[in-house]
Amino acid sequence: MAIRHGFMPGCSLPSYSPENIEKTIAYLRGVYPELSVVQKCCGKPTKSLGQVDLLQERFGSLIADIKDCKVDEMLVACQNCYNMLRESDAFTTISLWERMPQIGLPQEVRGKATNSDVVFSIHDSCPVRDNHAIHDGIRWIMQELGYKTAEPERTRDKARCCGFGGMIVPVNPELAKKVMGRRVQEMPTQHVVVYCAACRSSMLMGGAKAWHILDLIWGPVVSQSSQPPENVLASPVKAWVNRYKSKGVIARSIK
Amino acid sequence: MAVQFAEKVYSLAKEIAEDCQGLEAPFCVAECPMHTDALGYIRHIREGKLEEAVRSIREKLFLPGTLGRICAHPCEKACRRETEFKQPLAIAALKRYAADKADREELWDVSVGADTGKRVAVVGSGPAGAQAAIDLRKAGHKVTIYDRLPVRGGMLRVGIPAYRLPHKVLDFEYSYLDRLGISFQLGVEVGKSVTLDTLRAQYDAVILAHGAHLGIVPPVNGGGSGGVTNAVEFLREIAFTEKCAVMGTNVLVIGGGDVAMDCARSALRAGAEKARIVCLENECALPASRHEQEAAIAEGVQFDYGWCVEEIVRENGRPVSVRLKDCLSLWDETGKFNPVLGSETSMATCDTIIYAIGQRVDDISRGQLPQKAGGRYVVDPDTLATDLGGVFVAGDAAGSTIAVEAMALGRKAALSADRYLRGQSLTEGRNFKLERSYKTEYDVPVPEGTEDLARHHSELVDAAVRRTNFLECDRGFDENAANKEASRCLECECKECMQECLMLNEFTACPGELFSIFLAKEQVDAIVPYSCNLCNQCTLVCPKEFKLADAFMSMRKDFVRANKGKSPLKGHGAIDIHQKLSFSRVFTIKRKGRE
Ligand SMILES: Cc1cc2nc3c(=O)[nH]c(=O)nc-3n(C[C@H](O)[C@H](O)[C@H](O)COP(=O)(O)OP(=O)(O)OC[C@H]3O[C@@H](n4cnc5c(N)ncnc54)[C@H](O)[C@@H]3O)c2cc1C
Numbered sequence: 001m002a003i004r005h006g007f008m009p010g011c012s013l014p015s016y017s018p019e020n021i022e023k024t025i026a027y028l029r030g031v032y033p034e035l036s037v038v039q040k041c042c043g044k045p046t047k048s049l050g051q052v053d054l055l056q057e058r059f060g061s062l063i064a065d066i067k068d069c070k071v072d073e074m075l076v077a078c079q080n081c082y083n084m085l086r087e088s089d090a091f092t093t094i095s096l097w098e099r100m101p102q103i104g105l106p107q108e109v110r111g112k113a114t115n116s117d118v119v120f121s122i123h124d125s126c127p128v129r130d131n132h133a134i135h136d137g138i139r140w141i142m143q144e145l146g147y148k149t150a151e152p153e154r155t156r157d158k159a160r161c162c163g164f165g166g167m168i169v170p171v172n173p174e175l176a177k178k179v180m181g182r183r184v185q186e187m188p189t190q191h192v193v194v195y196c197a198a199c200r201s202s203m204l205m206g207g208a209k210a211w212h213i214l215d216l217i218w219g220p221v222v223s224q225s226s227q228p229p230e231n232v233l234a235s236p237v238k239a240w241v242n243r244y245k246s247k248g249v250i251a252r253s254i255k
Numbered sequence: 256m257a258v259q260f261a262e263k264v265y266s267l268a269k270e271i272a273e274d275c276q277g278l279e280a281p282f283c284v285a286e287c288p289m290h291t292d293a294l295g296y297i298r299h300i301r302e303g304k305l306e307e308a309v310r311s312i313r314e315k316l317f318l319p320g321t322l323g324r325i326c327a328h329p330c331e332k333a334c335r336r337e338t339e340f341k342q343p344l345a346i347a348a349l350k351r352y353a354a355d356k357a358d359r360e361e362l363w364d365v366s367v368g369a370d371t372g373k374r375v376a377v378v379g380s381g382p383a384g385a386q387a388a389i390d391l392r393k394a395g396h397k398v399t400i401y402d403r404l405p406v407r408g409g410m411l412r413v414g415i416p417a418y419r420l421p422h423k424v425l426d427f428e429y430s431y432l433d434r435l436g437i438s439f440q441l442g443v444e445v446g447k448s449v450t451l452d453t454l455r456a457q458y459d460a461v462i463l464a465h466g467a468h469l470g471i472v473p474p475v476n477g478g479g480s481g482g483v484t485n486a487v488e489f490l491r492e493i494a495f496t497e498k499c500a501v502m503g504t505n506v507l508v509i510g511g512g513d514v515a516m517d518c519a520r521s522a523l524r525a526g527a528e529k530a531r532i533v534c535l536e537n538e539c540a541l542p543a544s545r546h547e548q549e550a551a552i553a554e555g556v557q558f559d560y561g562w563c564v565e566e567i568v569r570e571n572g573r574p575v576s577v578r579l580k581d582c583l584s585l586w587d588e589t590g591k592f593n594p595v596l597g598s599e600t601s602m603a604t605c606d607t608i609i610y611a612i613g614q615r616v617d618d619i620s621r622g623q624l625p626q627k628a629g630g631r632y633v634v635d636p637d638t639l640a641t642d643l644g645g646v647f648v649a650g651d652a653a654g655s656t657i658a659v660e661a662m663a664l665g666r667k668a669a670l671s672a673d674r675y676l677r678g679q680s681l682t683e684g685r686n687f688k689l690e691r692s693y694k695t696e697y698d699v700p701v702p703e704g705t706e707d708l709a710r711h712h713s714e715l716v717d718a719a720v721r722r723t724n725f726l727e728c729d730r731g732f733d734e735n736a737a738n739k740e741a742s743r744c745l746e747c748e749c750k751e752c753m754q755e756c757l758m759l760n761e762f763t764a765c766p767g768e769l770f771s772i773f774l775a776k777e778q779v780d781a782i783v784p785y786s787c788n789l790c791n792q793c794t795l796v797c798p799k800e801f802k803l804a805d806a807f808m809s810m811r812k813d814f815v816r817a818n819k820g821k822s823p824l825k826g827h828g829a830i831d832i833h834q835k836l837s838f839s840r841v842f843t844i845k846r847k848g849r850e
Contacts, residue, residue, distance in 0.1 A: 004848065005848075011837050032848075033848070034848040034849055034850070036846060036847045036848040037844075037845070037846045037848075038843075038844070038845045038846075039842070039843055039844045039845075040838060040843040040844075040845070041837035041838055041843075043834070043838075045830050045833065045834050045837075046834050048789060048808075048811075049811060049821075049822045049827055049830060050808065050810075050811030050812040050814060050815040050816075050822065051815050051821070052812055052815070052816075053820060054834075058834070058838050061838065065843075065845040066845075068847065069845055069846070069847040069848070070847065070850075126790045126791070126792070129791075158795060160790070160792055161788040161790030161792060163788065164788075165789050165790045166785075166786075166787050166788040166789035166790070166804075166807075167785070167830055168758075168785065168786050168787070168788055170824075170826035170827055170828075170829050170830060171785050171786070171824045171825075171826035171827060172758075172785070172786040175757060175758055175761060175786055178757050179757050179758075179788060182757065240836065240842070243836075243842050244841070244842060247842060247843070247844045250844050250846055251844060251846065253846075254846035254847075254848060
C-alpha cells in the first residue's frame with residue numbers, strides 16, 4: 001500500500017503567514033496528491049510549563065487527529081513539533097526541510113535570488129541541534145534559491161537559542177530580550193534566515209532583519225533595500241486572525 | 256509556596272552540586288598553603304588594575320612584596336603551564352611587581368574585631384608568628400609577640416640575605432602589625448629570660464612559633480674549634496653586620512640546598528675571595544633551586560658535587576683544608592637517606608667552613624613538649640594543639656619548611672587558639688583540607704590550540720657588580736614584561752556555562768552553587784527554573800555534560816503539581832490561553848487527503 005503523507009504547519013507558522021501555508025500545501029500536493037493536513041498545537045508550551053497531565057491529554061488529541069487522517073509519514077515545519085511527534089510511533093515524522101532536498105524545489109523558484117545582493121546569516125533552531133539533515137536541507141534550499149549565506153560562530157550542532165525557548169518570555173522578558181540581542185549580535189550579517197516563525201520574531205526583537213525560509217521560497221526576492229515582514233507574532237490579535245485564516249486555507253486546499 | 260520536589264530533582268541537584276567545577280580552585284590557588292587568589296590578581300595585573308591586585312593579594316598575605324621576592328612558590332610547580340609545558344607562570348614575580356608598583360598603607364585593612372578581653376602570647380616574629388598574631392588580633396584578642404632578637408621577621412630577616420630580600424621591604428610590611436595594635440617584646444628569649452610556664456600564667460593562650468634556629472653541625476674529625484660555623488649563625492651575623500667575624504677569605508660551604516647558596520653568595524659579598532660549595536648530591540640532583548644555583552655560579556661560587564667532608568685539616572688551630580670522600584649514592588632501597596661513600600679522596604683548601612645542612616627546632620618548653628625529627632614538636636596535625644592546654648605550635652617549629660607554609664600553620668594555630676579562647680570545639684565544622692595545600696578537582700582539559708609561550712624573566716644586576724654588595728640583585732618585572740607574563744595565565748577555572756548562559760548569571764556564580772543552595776533550602780524561587788530557555792547550551796559546553804535543563808524542567812513539573820496543575824507564575828496565564836486556543840475547535844483543523 002502506498003505511503004500516506006501528512007503536513008503539520010504547527011502554531012507559530014500559521015499565526016505568522018497563511019500565504020506560506022497555502023503555497024506550501026500546494027507544493028506538497030504536487031508531490032503527494034493524497035496529502036492530509038492537520039493544524040493543531042503539539043503541546044510543547046504545555047510541556048515546557050511542566051503540565052504533565054494536561055500535556056498527555058492534549059498531545060493525545062493531536063495524535064488521534066493524525067491517526068484519523070491515516071497518515072503514515074508526517075511532514076512538519078516546526079522543530080518543536082518535530083521533536084514532539086517523534087515521540088509517537090503511530091507514524092514516522094520528518095522535517096519539511098529535510099524532505100525538500102529529496103523532492104526538489106519547483107522550477108520557478110530555483111535560482112531566483114542569484115542576483116540578490118543580500119548575504120543571509122543562518123540561524124538554526126536549537127531543538128534540532130542534533131539533526132544534521134535538517135541543517136543541510138536549509139543550506140541546500142538557500143543554495144537552490146541562489147542566496148548567499150554566512151554562518152555565525154555557534155551554528156548547526158552548536159546553535160544558540162533565539163531566546164524564545166522554555167516559555168521564559170512572559171515571565172522574564174528582560175532576560176529573553178538579552179538572549180535575543182546576544183544571538184543577533186553573533187550574526188555575521190544583518191539579514192538572518194530562520195526556519196521557525198518564533199525564532200524570526202526573536203531575531204526581529206533582537207534587532208535583526210529576519211525572514212522565514214518559506215518567505216524566501218514563496219515570496220519576493222530579498223535585496224538590501226527590502227524590509228522584513230512585520231513581527232506579526234508580537235501582536236496577539238493579528239496572530240490569531242492569521243491562525244484562523246490559515247485554517248481556512250487548509251479547508252479550501254483540501255476538499 | 257512550599258513545593259515537594261521529586262526524587263529526580265534531588266538526584267540531579269546532588270550530582271551537579273557535588274561535581275560542578277565552577278567553584279573548584281585553580282591549580283595555583285589550591286596548591287598555595289594560604290590559597291592566595293593568584294588567578295584573580297594576575298587577571299587584575301593584566302587589566303592594569305594594580306591596586307586591585309594588591310588588595311586581592313592582601314586578602315591572604317600581609318607580605319606581598321616579601322613573598323613576591325622569596326616565596327618558594329609551590330603554586331608555580333602546580334601551574335598548568337608547568338605541568339603541560341614546563342614553563343610555569345612567574346606567579347611570585349608578578350606578585351612582587353604588583354606590590355612594588357601599587358602597595359600603599361592606605362590599602363591595608365587595619366580593622367580589628369571587638370575586644371574579647373583575652374590575651375595571647377606569640378613566641379617568634381617570623382612569618383608563622385606574625386600571621387598567627389594578625390589573625391588573633393583581627394579576632395579581637397590582645398596579642399604580644401616575643402622575640403629574642405632585636406629585629407622582626409625571623410628567618411626572613413636574619414636568614415634570607417638582604418640581596419634577595421631588602422630589609423626595608425620586610426620592615427615596611429611588618430609595620431602592618433603595628434597598625435593592628437600588636438605589641439612586641441623584642442630581645443626576650445623565651446625559655447631563658449621568661450619561661451613558657453610564666454607565659455601560660457600571664458596569657459590566656461600561647462603560640463610557639465620560634466622556628467628552627469639551631470644550625471646542625473655533625474661531628475667530624477678536626478671540627479672541634481675555630482673557623483667552623485653554621486648557616487643560621489653565619490647568616491644572622493651577616494644580616495646584622497654584613498660581615499662575619501670568624502670568616503677568612505677562602506670559604507667552604509657544606510650543603511646543596513638554597514641555604515647553602517645563600518651562605519656562599521653572602522660570603523663573597525662579605526669579603527671572601529673564594530667560595531666553594533661541597534655537596535653530596537651530584538649536579539643534576541642538587542636540591543637548590545635552579546635560579547639560585549645559576550646565580551651563584553655567575554657570581555663565581557665553585558661547586559664540588561658528590562663529595563662528603565671526612566676531616567677538617569688544621570694548622571695552628573685554623574682550618575687549612577678538608578679531606579673529601581666521593582659519595583656513590585644517597586638513598587638506600589627503602590628510600591632512607593643513607594649515603595654510601597666510595598674510596599676516592601680529594602683535598603680542598605679553605606680557611607672557613609660553614610655547615611648548611613639543616614636547622615633544628617630548639618626546645619623552649621624545658622622538656623614539657625615532646626619533639627620528633629628535627630626537633631619539631633609533636634602536635635595534632637589538624638589543629639596544632641599540644642598536650643599543654645592553650646599552647647599551640649606554628650611554623651617551622653611545627654614542620655613547615657618555607658615561609659608561606661609557615662604562615663598557613665600560623666593561621667591554623669590562630670584558628671585553633673581563637674576557638675580555644677571562646678570555649679569552642681577545636682575541630683567542629685572545620686574544613687581541614689582548605690587549611691593546607693590540596694589538589695583541586697578541577698580537570699577541564701587545556702583548551703585546544705593552547706600555545707607554549709615562553710616564560711618572562713626579570714633582569715638581574717650584573718654578577719660582577721652584585722657580588723660586591725648586599726643590594727637587591729633582581730630588578731623585578733617592568734610593565735611590559737609583567738603584562739606579557741600575566742597574559743600567559745591559562746585561567747584554570749570552569750566558567751564554561753557561565754560564559755554561555757545569560758540566565759545562570761542572573762541567579763548564581765555557578766550551577767554547583769545554585770544547586771547546593773537548593774539542596775540546603777530544599778526550595779527554589781519559581782522564577783529560576785522558569786527562566787531557563789531549556790536550550791541545553793550549558794550541557795554542550797559543560798565538561799561534565801550536566802543537564803541543567805532537565806533539572807529545571809523537573810522542578811517545573813513539581814511546581815505545577817503543587818499548584819493545581821498550573822504554573823505558579825502569573826505571566827504564564829498568557830500561555831494557558833494560547834494553549835487552550837491552540838487546541839480549540841475554532842483554531843484547529845484536520846483534513847484527510849483522498850484515499
Ligand atoms: C637561610 C634560609 C633561607 C631561606 N629561604 C627561603 C626562601 O627563599 N623562601 C621560603 O619560602 N623560605 C625560605 N626559608 C625558610 C623560611 O625562612 C622559614 O620556613 C620561615 O621563616 C619559618 O617561619 P617561622 O615563623 O616558623 O620561624 P622563623 O622565621 O624561623 O622565626 C622564628 C623567630 O623566633 C625567634 N625565636 C627563636 N627562639 C626564640 C625564643 N626562645 N624566644 C623568643 N624568640 C625566639 C627567632 O629569633 C625568630 O625571629 C629559608 C630559611 C633559611 C634558614
